[in-house]
Amino acid sequence: EHELGAGQSFLIEPEQLVSYEADRADPWAYRWIAFRGPWAAEAASAFGAGRTVADTGRSRRPAAALRLAMDALRQPAGAQLAAAGGLQLALGEIARACARRDEPGDAPGGAEEDNALVRALLRLLSTQYAEPVTMEGIAESLGYSRAYLSRVFKRHTGATPVSYLLRLRIDKGRLMLRERKDLTVEQIASSVGLQDALYFSRQFRRFYGESPSEYRQSVWGS
Template identity: 45%
Template sequence: MSNESMHEETYSVAANPVYHINHPLYVLFAGESQTKPQHAVGPKIYDYYLLHYIEQGKGVFRSEQHVYELGAGSCFLIHPGKLVSYASDSYDPWRYRWIAFSGSQAQLTAEESGLGSNQPVLTNIHKDIIPTAMASIRDAFFTKKESSDMASLGYLYLILSEARDILSGQIRPTGTESQVLRAVTQVIHYMSAQYAHPVSIEHMCESLGYNRAYLSRIFKKETSLTPITYLLKLRIDKSRQLLRERPELSIEQVAASVGITDALYYSRQFKRLCGQSPSAYRISLSKPTPS
C-alpha cells in the first residue's frame, strides 16, 4: 500500500453565515483536513489571521524569520501580510484543524494571547480545549444559524485565552521582584474590575491564590497603601467621576454604584479624602471659574 493511500486526503470547511464589515473581531471560517504527504502551501501571504492546530502527523512551518518543525499538539498562527509557507511530512503528513479571523482588534487580541508575530507557534498542548473549540466553530457554522456568529467569537476567545495560559506557564516571571510585581498588578486589576461589588480582601486573596498577610505586605511595600485603603481610594475616585458626569444620580446611588452600600459612611470617607462632602463637591462643579 502506498504512503498516499494510507493518508487519504480529506477536506471540510464551513464559513460564517454572517458577513462582517468593520467589526472589531470576527471569525471568517473554520475547517479540518487530512493532508497528503508533502502537501505544501506557499510561500504566500494572507489578509487575515489563520490558526492551525495539528492533531496528527508532522510537518514544517516557515515564517519570515524562522523555520519550525511541528507535530501533534502544536499550533501555528499565520499573521496577515506575512510571507509564509507550510508543508506536511513525506511519511507522516499533518491532520489539522484551522480557523480564520479578522477585524480591527484582531492584531491586539492575537498579541495579547501571546501568539504575536515574533512568537507564532505554540507547542506541547496537552488539553483538548483548543481543538474542541475549533471543531465547535465549524459545527456551529454548518448549522447556518446567525447565532453561530456570536458563538464562534466566544470559542475564539476561549482558544486564545488557552494559548495565553499555556504560554504564560512556559515563560514564568523569574526572580522575587518579578513575582512581587505580578502579584501586585493582579490585585490592582482585580480591584479595578470588582470595585462596584462587595469586594472582600479574603475572597480576593483566595481567588488569586495568595496568602492575605503576604499580599498585604508586598502590596503596601509597592504602593505605600494597604489593599483596603487602595480599594477605598479607587472607589472614591470613581465616585468623583460619577458626581461630575451623572448629575441626575443621588448621593446614595453614586455610593452604591462604586460598591459602598452605606451612604453615610461613603460621605464621611469622601470628606476625609477630598476635604469636602460629595454634595459640596458637586455644587463646586457648577460654580463658574473666576476669570
C-alpha cells in the same frame, strides 16, 4: 533533620522510620495523605531526586488540592479517582515549586513573582471595585494569604489593598458626582461598591475636605 515552616511539604518514603513534631511555642496545622500504586514512585519524584522537602511558598493551591483529595475520600462513589486527581494536583504544584527553586535567579516569591502579583491585584481592584469584594476572597482567588498580599502590595504602592480600594471607590464616586447629575449621592455610593451612603460621605470629606453635596454644588452651581 529538617526545620519546616509554613508552605513547606515533606515526603515520607515507605519502610523508613521517621518522627516529626510541632513547635511547642508555635504549633503547626498540617494535612497528610498516604498513597501507593504503580505511579507512586513517579509521583514522589515531584520533590526531586534525593529530596524529601519542598517549599511551595505562600501559594494555597497545594493545601487546597490535598483538601479536595481528602474530601473525595469521604464520598461513597468515585472516591479513589477523585482523590487521586486532587493528589496529582498537589504534587504538580510541588514539582513546579521545586523546578523554580532549581532555576538560577528565579526563586519562589522573588521580585518578578511579586511584581506579577501586584499587577494582578491592581487589575482585579480596577475592574471589581463596584462589587462587594473582600480581601479574603481576593487573596483566596490569587492563592496567597491576605497578610502576604497586603505586605507585597504596600511595598510596591505605598498603600494597603484595603486603603487603595477605598480611595479608588471614592475617586470613582467623585467622577460620577461630576458627570451624573441625575444620580443621588446614595445611588453613586452604591454604584462604587459602598452600600452605606453616610460612610461614603465621611470618607469623601476625609479625602477632599468637603461633602459630596458640597462638591457637586461647586461643580454645577446648584
